[in-house]
Amino acid sequence: MKRKDTIHDHLFKQIGSSLLLILLFLAAGQVINADWTEVVENRKQAAFFLEGFLQPEWSYIDRLLEPMIETISMSISGTFLGVITAVPAAFLGTNLVTRNPVITFIFRTFFSLIRTIPNLLLAALFVAIIGIGELTGVLTIAVFTFGMVSQLIFASIETIDIGPLEADNSIGATRFQIAVNAVWPQVAHSVYAYALYSFEVNIRASAVLGYVGAGGIGVMLNTALSFMQFGRVSLIILIILFLVFLTSLISEYIRREVI
């Protein structure tokens, strides 16, 4: 930490930027019709919501078991499909493997385009294309995982040791052989770790995917919300939290013992 990092030296700059931000905030409030008195006046609504939330309807749990298993199997198959397709695509997105900047550029643009679409929108898009159902959820999860994992994989390919690549190259290996024998063993462990990580993210996301009709426990969430059964909503959220906790325990075990 240097002296120039302290507050004094930037006082005017900081006051100026704070004022600018506050002005922008007030202007933004005008644009979206912010009316804070409404928040205070209608706090009863929020209290009603919270009250239901604090009393989970435990008896509802036996009807949630089936959608829970459905959610888990959707996440497993979606993550699997996403990772399986992301691996070769990420290999094609690095200069080390393709040695062709044009292909690399095309693949990277594709990756970043996929990642800009929020997963709920992706789900809504797939619902419109192939209709309501579990397969829609699996496809959404697969595409979403593809975007997330391909990014992570090509970032880790960039950091590998290029010694083995040069060795393979010097004895005349083809690019495919280099990818399989020199690159893959170096990134395999991170790929498994990313797969586990994205599985966790997908379980979390499954709550909202069902909201647009992509199957799983989110469908129950949608029903409970539209009938304002907040006890059920809170139970569903608790179950998703429990699933996330469970997957993080399992993936921690796998990371420690196996990978």
Add this chain to the structure above:
Amino acid sequence: MPIKKFINYGLLGLLIITLVYSFINLDYSNLINLQFNNLWHIFTGLLQPDLSYVYDGTGEDLVHLMFQTVVIAFYGTFIGSVLSIPFILLSAKSTWGRFQIFPLAMRGLLNLMRSVPALIYAILFVRVVGPGPFAGALALGVQLVGMLGKLVSEELDCVDETPIEAIHAVGASNVQVFQYSRLPQVLPIAASHILNHFEINVRSATTLGLVGAGGIGAPIIFALQQRNWPRVSVILLAIILVVVVIDFVSSRIRQKLL
């Protein structure tokens, strides 16, 4: 170690069984919708974006609604950042000294706040302040409190301790230590987290319209329900463009900050 190998093969077998079971368990009934004619129709529709929707001066056009979406994200990020300040201070271990039970409890509360999806907060605030962009901004703000509370309080606990000791040594009070050494070290990191969450919030704000919380979400859902592919295409293009531009600008600012 043969036993460990045995366990690993067992786990691999279990993984394959669950994988196969998951695929068998799926309901493939809506695969029949995946017909070539259907897909071709969608594809050609998506290739002809409905440019007349971009701007028509009614205030319900693409430019106006995308602007509203970004404003929702900005407003939400701003109130989230301001509201998170007390939460950050209360959940940082370094502000509590001997009473470590308080930050632990606060962190539990923040974990709960984070685990509720933004969509649920949006539904709550649509009931409180009525449908509209303000509800969306409040929802994003409340979710951001949970995020920033965790991230920034952790940063506050792992700052460089040498300047803190130095200022203590010249006889500063605890408040002065915080003001002159902890705070300046954390501010740029906090600003970087806030910018990152502004990007994330722009993405979330595009979907909040699903529950009536303003922004571009409602028109895209209507367009999807009407199978109005040219319109879906133009909205998607706008979202991608805005997200890419904002990501680019904010990553530039973040590089400067750190």
